[in-house]
Amino acid sequence: MDNYSQLLAFIWSTECGSFSAAARVHNITPSAVSKLITRLEDRLQVRLFQRGSRLLTLTEEGAAYLLSAKAVVDAMNEADSLAEGLPSRVSGTLRIHTMTTFAKHQIVPWLPEFLDLYPSLDVEIQLGAQFVDHFEQGLDIAIHSGVLPSSSRIAKRIGECEWLVCASPAYLAEHGVPTVPSDLLNHRCFNFSFVSPWSKWAFVQEGEGVSVPVTPSASFTQGDLLRDMALSGAGVVKLADFHIGPDIRAGTLVPLLEAFKSGIIEPVYLLYSDRKHLSPRIRVFIEFFCEKWRRNPWKVT
Structure with missing residues (x-):
C-alpha cells in the first residue's frame, strides 16, 4: 500500500541530492525517507543508490528506474488534475x-x-x-x-x-x-x-x-x-x-x-x-x- 510513497521518496531524494535534504523540503524525517527507500530497494531486489558519499549517486539500475518512477507519478498527478474538474461535469444517466x-x-x-x-x-x-x-x-x-x-x-x-x-x-x-x-x-x-x-x-x-x-x-x-x-x-x-x-x-x-x-x-x-x-x-x-x-x-x- 506504500508503493506510491516509496516512489515519491525516491524521486525527491534524487532531486534534492540526499535523504536529509529531501526530508527538509517535504517536511518529513530523514529516517522516514531512508526507510521508504530501503523498502523500495527490498521490493525491487536492486540497489538504487551508491552510498558512502555526501551526495547520492544513482546506480545504473537506479537511473533506469527513475524514468519509470517519474512516469508513474506524472500519470497519477494527471489523473488527480482531471478528477478536480469532475464536480462541474454533470453528465451520464441519472x-x-x-x-x-x-x-x-x-x-x-x-x-x-x-x-x-x-x-x-x-x-x-x-x-x-x-x-x-x-x-x-x-x-x-x-x-x-x-x-x-x-x-x-x-x-x-x-x-x-x-x-x-x-x-x-x-x-x-x-x-x-x-x-x-x-x-x-x-x-x-x-x-x-x-x-x-x-x-x-x-x-x-x-x-x-x-x-x-x-x-x-x-x-x-x-x-x-x-x-x-x-x-x-x-x-x-x-x-x-x-x-x-x-x-x-x-x-x-x-x-x-x-x-x-x-x-x-x-x-x-x-x-x-x-x-x-x-x-x-x-x-x-x-x-x-x-x-x-x-x-x-x-x-x-
Whole structure:
C-alpha cells in the first residue's frame, strides 16, 4: 500500500541530492525517507543508490528506474488534475425510482427546466409504489413516503404528506356528503389493489381510532387511476396531498370527513447510497428539486 510513497521518496531524494535534504523540503524525517527507500530497494531486489558519499549517486539500475518512477507519478498527478474538474461535469444517466404519482405531479412539471440546465445529463425514471433497494444495480436516487425498511442508505426528509378522503362535487351532489366515517359504507369507494397503509381508511371518532372496512367497487395499482375515477364523479377515493393538492385547491375534488381526520402524517424521503462521495449528477438533482419542493409545497393547507 506504500508503493506510491516509496516512489515519491525516491524521486525527491534524487532531486534534492540526499535523504536529509529531501526530508527538509517535504517536511518529513530523514529516517522516514531512508526507510521508504530501503523498502523500495527490498521490493525491487536492486540497489538504487551508491552510498558512502555526501551526495547520492544513482546506480545504473537506479537511473533506469527513475524514468519509470517519474512516469508513474506524472500519470497519477494527471489523473488527480482531471478528477478536480469532475464536480462541474454533470453528465451520464441519472436513475431515479419513485411513486408514479410523485413523478407525474412533483418531478415532471420541473424536469424540462432541470434538463435545460444540464443538457449532458439523461434522466431515467423507474416507477413503483413500494421502495425497492436497487442501488447495487445502478440506481442513483429513490423517493418514497411512509415507513421505510431499515437500510444503510442515506435518507433525506424532503417533506411530508397527508392522505385525504375526497370526491367530486358532482358525485356529492347526487349521492350526498358523508357526515360520519361509517357513512362511507353506503358510498361507492375506490381503493388500491395491494396491501399497504394507504389502503386502510382510518379516522378518529370520539377520541378513538376507527378503521372503516371499505369494500371497493374497483381497485387499482396506480393512484392516478383512482384520481381519474374521483374526478369523473364515479365515487370516493383516498389519495395523498402531493397528488391531489391542486384538485382540492381548484375545487374539482372536495375533502371529506375533515373533523374525523386521523392526523397521520407520512414523511417523504429522498434516498441515496453515499454521503461522502456524492456524484455530481445526484448532487445537482437534490439541490434543484429540494429548492423546487421548498418553494412550491404540496400541502393543501
